[in-house]
Amino acid sequence: MTDDLDQIARMLDEGAPVTPGEPPAGVLEPWEVFRQEKDGDAMRHGGNVLAPDAELALHYARELFGRRGESIRLWVVRRADIHVLEDLDLLQPPLDRSFKKPGGYVMRDKLAAARGRAGTSKPGARAASHDGTGRRSEGER
Amino acid sequence: MTDPLALDPVLPPRERSERSARRWNEDLPHDERYEHFEAHVLGGGKIEPNDWMPDEYRSAVLRFVEMHANSELMGVLPEREWIMRAPTLRRKLALTSKVQDEVGHAQLLYRVAEDLGKPREAMFDDLLAGKTKFHNVFHYPTRTWADIGVIAWLVDAAAIVAQQALRDSSYGPYSRTMQKICWEESVHIMHGRDVVVTLANGTTAQREMLQEALDRWWGPLMQMHGPRSDRSKDRDLHWRIKARTSEELRQEFLTIYVPRILELGLTIPDPELAYDKAAGEWRYADPDWNELRTVVTNHGPKSQERLEFRRLNREATAWVRAAVLAEPKAAA
Numbered sequence: 001m002t003d004d005l006d007q008i009a010r011m012l013d014e015g016a017p018v019t020p021g022e023p024p025a026g027v028l029e030p031w032e033v034f035r036q037e038k039d040g041d042a043m044r045h046g047g048n049v050l051a052p053d054a055e056l057a058l059h060y061a062r063e064l065f066g067r068r069g070e071s072i073r074l075w076v077v078r079r080a081d082i083h084v085l086e087d088l089d090l091l092q093p094p095l096d097r098s099f100k101k102p103g104g105y106v107m108r109d110k111l112a113a114a115r116g117r118a119g120t121s122k123p124g125a126r127a128a129s130h131d132g133t134g135r136r137s138e139g140e141r
Numbered sequence: 142m143t144d145p146l147a148l149d150p151v152l153p154p155r156e157r158s159e160r161s162a163r164r165w166n167e168d169l170p171h172d173e174r175y176e177h178f179e180a181h182v183l184g185g186g187k188i189e190p191n192d193w194m195p196d197e198y199r200s201a202v203l204r205f206v207e208m209h210a211n212s213e214l215m216g217v218l219p220e221r222e223w224i225m226r227a228p229t230l231r232r233k234l235a236l237t238s239k240v241q242d243e244v245g246h247a248q249l250l251y252r253v254a255e256d257l258g259k260p261r262e263a264m265f266d267d268l269l270a271g272k273t274k275f276h277n278v279f280h281y282p283t284r285t286w287a288d289i290g291v292i293a294w295l296v297d298a299a300a301i302v303a304q305q306a307l308r309d310s311s312y313g314p315y316s317r318t319m320q321k322i323c324w325e326e327s328v329h330i331m332h333g334r335d336v337v338v339t340l341a342n343g344t345t346a347q348r349e350m351l352q353e354a355l356d357r358w359w360g361p362l363m364q365m366h367g368p369r370s371d372r373s374k375d376r377d378l379h380w381r382i383k384a385r386t387s388e389e390l391r392q393e394f395l396t397i398y399v400p401r402i403l404e405l406g407l408t409i410p411d412p413e414l415a416y417d418k419a420a421g422e423w424r425y426a427d428p429d430w431n432e433l434r435t436v437v438t439n440h441g442p443k444s445q446e447r448l449e450f451r452r453l454n455r456e457a458t459a460w461v462r463a464a465v466l467a468e469p470k471a472a473a
Contacts, residue, residue, distance in 0.1 A: 026466040030256070047318060048252055050261075052465055064245050068325075084191075094152050 031057035035065050036073040166193050182380050187313040190256045202312045202382055203257040210250035211268050212276040217243045218447045219283045235332045242325045253314045271439045278361050280441025287354035293333025299365050301326045302394045311381035341405040356410045364433040366390045395423040
């Protein structure tokens, strides 16, 4: 019981992952479960199970996340083997990154001005190009 | 139009503060941290296991999730009693599958609770010692097959009304787990309603059996969400651990299910039950809160028998847990 408490205390202790590598014999630890719903889908986090090794973790994952045919593939990853970056100074720096996104280029008015100078008219919908101006990109969803 | 040369590479202060939303994780004096935490939670933000959280929040989530996990685990016992007596093979399969699902929900929820710092064995100890509780509806006997229909349809419906609201819980792992659980519960409701509708189409004796089951279960169903509470004093609501008051949940349950029960020609055993159009809510006889208190403190008709079953079951399966831990797995 004390060992369990220590284990969980360590686990919850920020920035101090449980000792990586092979765990000592006979210790239950959390494994994160990822599942793929159908071919071509991304693996998505489903939840986690408590197991002493990968083999049992997969058995438990199958019982909890695949028993009604809702998954075609499961991954289990020992939680201690997951390394996290959540430093917002690095991930969300307070800098204007709009030049990296298609939405950062708004040229409707400039295009109209250019057409005016050239004496041309707006092309039809068939001529739609691939710059996706104004649309949200995959990464922004 | 934006002049590219005039573009300021740094975001204006308003947008900047939105981006550094997880301020409460930073090493700040307690009170300041607490303020950031509160602002985040009250603003609709989620808390993840590694985030800093006040002890009061941690223990409130733990208590809530543990009670939920206990209820899933104990809730299979009344239904389990009917697996061997299910009237057809398909019903037997559906009921077995429901029992399996509910134990699965207990597994998922105990995991959420464990990550908050309480080992599973300690949670079982407390459940068996009566230190923690499980839902009132699982302390009653299942006398007939109609009970199985009423439980799977109406008890699960009352539960799903609450559980759907929990998908918005501020505690991230709990809200995500509830999405999976609600999906599975929706199957249980269909299974239960199918049992009930089949009986409603049956013989006079079957219809009487159904009405008799509804008569017995209506009281516990109305008690299930608990007495009206003061919104401003409810800390679980304040921190958005749960999203709605007990009375809101009961009203929603009545709005959806009263018409469906009456549709089958059943009588709801509450002469005061009526929809008050002017007030926009249901009126009903005051549920027996003494019965609720008696039952959830393990003095219900089946409380001790079911806890005793868990006790014996825990002893009988101890060898499995020992076997799982005993053999160190050689690296493949």
